């Protein structure tokens with residue numbers, strides 16, 4: 001029987017929606033019709049959408065409950081949502097109504113869109129993946145929820161001052177966040193610090209007791225996530241840290257008012273800022289507290305929901321699946337054990353079985369600097385009971401290893417959850433692997449490397465635990481919303497089914513050579529490039545021609561992603577133009593976008609070099625119609641939505657074996673850019689899918705890279721000696737050609753690229769890269785052939801929908817099933 005809701009639900013006709021907007025303008029914002037500025041209309045629209053989202057959210061919750069469905073909870077320290085209003089309008093299928101209403105009210109949707117700040121509660125790929133997954137869960141009517149932290153300050157804003165990146169705080173809620181719902185009534189009390197006392201039951205059994213803890217309050221904020229079609233709304237529940245009143249009062253009673261205020265300020269610090277690095281472990285107490293805060297709040301919420309159903313605790317894994325997005329929430333292993341053993345009083349073995357069957361772990365990177373470890377001493381201070389539990393987990397686990405591999409002391413040392421030297425540390429990745437029933441990588445190559453390089457001992461012990469789930473992206477945001485002209489063209493040709501069944505894009509294959517369709521696709525691309533050109537000139541002052549090839553590298557600035565390789569190629573092309581008089585087969589505009597972690601010197605220097613090279617080239621009349629270099633500041637989801645539809649060439653050039661998957665590569669290819677890429681991450685699968693003839697491959701393979709690095713056989717001077725092109729670029733760098741006022745500015749880079757310790761092998765791949773790019777620019781000049789390849793890229797990217805990824809997680813790891821509403825079955 002369909003669940004009953006007794007409140008009056010809002011209808012979504014154009015008339016009702018407009019009435020709602022005007023009603024919120026007056027009653028929520030206190031403004032008259034005459035005072036309707038675009039910003040207040042944006043807020044009124046958001047509130048009107050929220051009313052409708054809440055209706056569907058309540059209906060969805062009742063539906064999942066009535067079905068007694070198993071739920072999946074996604075724990076992630078980051079969510080990179082991007083703007084929500086436009087996405088909600090699209091997914092609720094209200095685009096036409098909203099366009100019409102807004103134009104009646106005298107504003108355009110684009111004008112309003114630009115007013116919404118991106119909620120940037122993530123750094124890059126990992127957080128964006130979590131956001132795409134939520135969209136897919138809701139679209140596929142799957143009972144899944146996201147849990148995260150309600151940071152007060154999101155990822156810093158990047159501004160360029162005097163040719164460098166400068167970071168500014170991102171107070172993303174400055175204009176309110178009208179879409180979220182505060183849930184004070186469901187706040188969670190989070191115990192932390194204190195010590196463990198040994199107590200005993202009357203029967204003599206051991207009862208360790210956590211005492212003298214302090215507490216922080218976690219207040220949930222719910223962000224409704226609506227699936228395409230507007231039927232199912234799942235929740236992203238973000239916890240904000242607040243001081244606990246009771247705790248304040250305790251100290252207050254002791255007369256130390258100032259101390260109690262200090263404690264309050266400290267408590268609220270926990271959700272104050274997002275740590276601004278990707279793939280780097282922090283080792284800071286506040287970060288450990290953040291991770292624990294997320295884990296405690298989420299698991300408290302999950303167990304509360306489970307217990308409300310009056311089921312036997314042994315049924316927990318039949319109703320709850322928890323996915324750990326990287327190791328940041330790996331404390332879940334200890335926290336679930338604490339709940340089962342200390343609170344529910346289960347015997348250890350039973351608690352362990354339940355924990356293991358509930359948890360699953362996704363690894364995101366192989367980089368050694370990203371492996372999280374927490375000093376035992378710190379954990380003893382912050383989480384004394386959890387540390388004790390981790391030690392007991394490890395003791396029992398090592399016993400099991402000893403049984404399987406007797407006497408293998410080195411193996412025990414490698415597999416231990418505790419690293420003994422030089423300082424005792426908890427290895428969070430090991431904890432996550434030991435405590436989970438599934439461990440997955442995020443592309444076929446990466447998942448192999450997880451088995452062979454990262455966790456070979458664990459793979460030998462538990463081969464069946466390891467699996468692959470290649471990442472995906474949501475076609476709703478990354479095609480339907482970001483590229484409306486291409487989406488319309490596709491829908492005119494194939495109908496709209498592709499939006500929720502991306503494999504249907506295959507239907508475009510026969511149209512790749514259809515002159516009328518190809519012309520239309522080329523026209524759409526040119527239109528998108530003109531829009532981007534407009535954005536570029538208005539934000540940077542640089543004029544670029546939409547007739548040039550748009551070559552884009554947009555992603556975090558990181559040495560392994562090799563923005564430098566791209567830049568070296570540009571420098572060579574520039575020198576050939578101005579010194580050799582060589583005219584490239586087609587003019588090119590190179591666009592870079594990306595943030596550098598504030599403490600990452602090399603990355604910030606790379607930005608400075610891009611800007612310096614750009615300034616020299618863009619001013620040089622000899623290169624004026626042939627070459628431009630742009631740095632688009634403050635890369636974020638809303639900027640990605642402008643870049644992706646306008647790219648002809650997508651740069652995916654990381655050193656083989658370093659990029660776990662990449663998802664930027666998928667966005668570009670889906671929108672018809674051709675990739676220049678290495679055999680790394682999901683590039684390999686993209687190339688297979690679109691066909692090698694529609695993908696520009698270059699560079700060393702992972703085994704070649706591994707071999708070179710492990711033998712110490714990389715000698716950059718060999719490449720320097722063999723290739724005049726390399727000497728030419730490096731000489732220009734060391735001579736200060738791009739920094740006339742400061743000729744030594746980039747000498748260190750010259751030295752670095754020539755150092756045998758340069759881990760990313762720039763010079764080894766440079767010539768292959770240059771040749772491949774030359775081929776590309778030549779091919780680009782043949783519009784017909786290029787457009788056919790572009791269409792085939794779009795047509796064959798269906799498998800990279802996050803709907804496919806989520807369907808695999810649901811079937812192979814979570815065992816959850818769609819619970820669609822009656823009218824969507």
Ligand SMILES: *Cc1c(COP(=O)(O)O)cnc(C)c1O
Nearest residue numbers: 124125555636637640662663664
């Ligand atoms: C997709 C996306 C990323 C990830 O890009 P990669 O090229 O996979 O590193 C990072 N940031 C933003 C804003 C994105 O949209």
